[in-house]
Amino acid sequence: MTGGTVNRTIYPLTLFYDAACPVCSLEMDHLRERNRDERLVFVNIAAPGFDPAIYGVSYADMDAEIHGLCADGTMLRGVEVLRLAYDAADLGWVLRPTGWTPLKPLFDAGYRVFARHRREISRAAAPLIHAIRAARARRKAAEMRACRNGACDIHGHDRSTS
Template sequence: MAAFKPDWPLTLYYDGECPLCVREIRMFRRRKADDRLQLVDISNPATSPLPGRSRQAMLDCLHARFADQQLVTGIDATYWSYRAVGLGWLVRPLRWRWARPLWQATYRGFCRLRPGLARLIPMPTEERCGSDQCAIKRDKVE
């Protein structure tokens, strides 16, 4: 079997309303890998979901797409996004064939727990308001 050769850049669709996700995205941005990783906030109503996918499905499970339109989800999206920013060594165990069932089950469990965990973790303030998604509109009082 031939090794997969990624067609960069990878577009990662993330949940911008999730504090856990936002922290990871901030780390990716600090790595400055724009030529290999593009980030799209799927929680933004102006962002269209991928063809054949609902916004909710994309919020429930990580999705990423290579330049050649190959789609990867779940632990594979995690693996390739870390590879894109030069941190592939951190997620190398996700590629161990014998451990994939364990990682996939762990990921599914994490996805079920993520909404509750996200409520416990504060959103980074500067990120939440950085794109005017939470701008406060005030009526002029005279």
């Protein structure tokens, strides 16, 4: 964790991401689907009227790499934010190796290269992104059709008892 602070209050973690970036948006959609405990809050920095100054960060910095605001007010950025987001979504095992001491500098540098070129990567990956989004939409539609009388289990909560 940044700054060596082990006891800080992390969640809810606010994720500042660029929804105009298809790769970034796809990843946040995936995390949003798994955000069952509402440990993540999503803020689109590309939204009209978004003002990063209220967080003490410039738009250029937020656009350069993902930022996350911990519940205790600590602002983080880069792979550390993704590790915490994946932990919140019960997928921490996926990014755990990115925090291992011998590998961390390589993953951090790799992420910075990705972040710098994410728009070009999004354009190149557009067919794959479209296919993933279409598959997710089909799955969601099937889940909605499976619901009967408002008693389906959506995000682990039985709507019939809400």
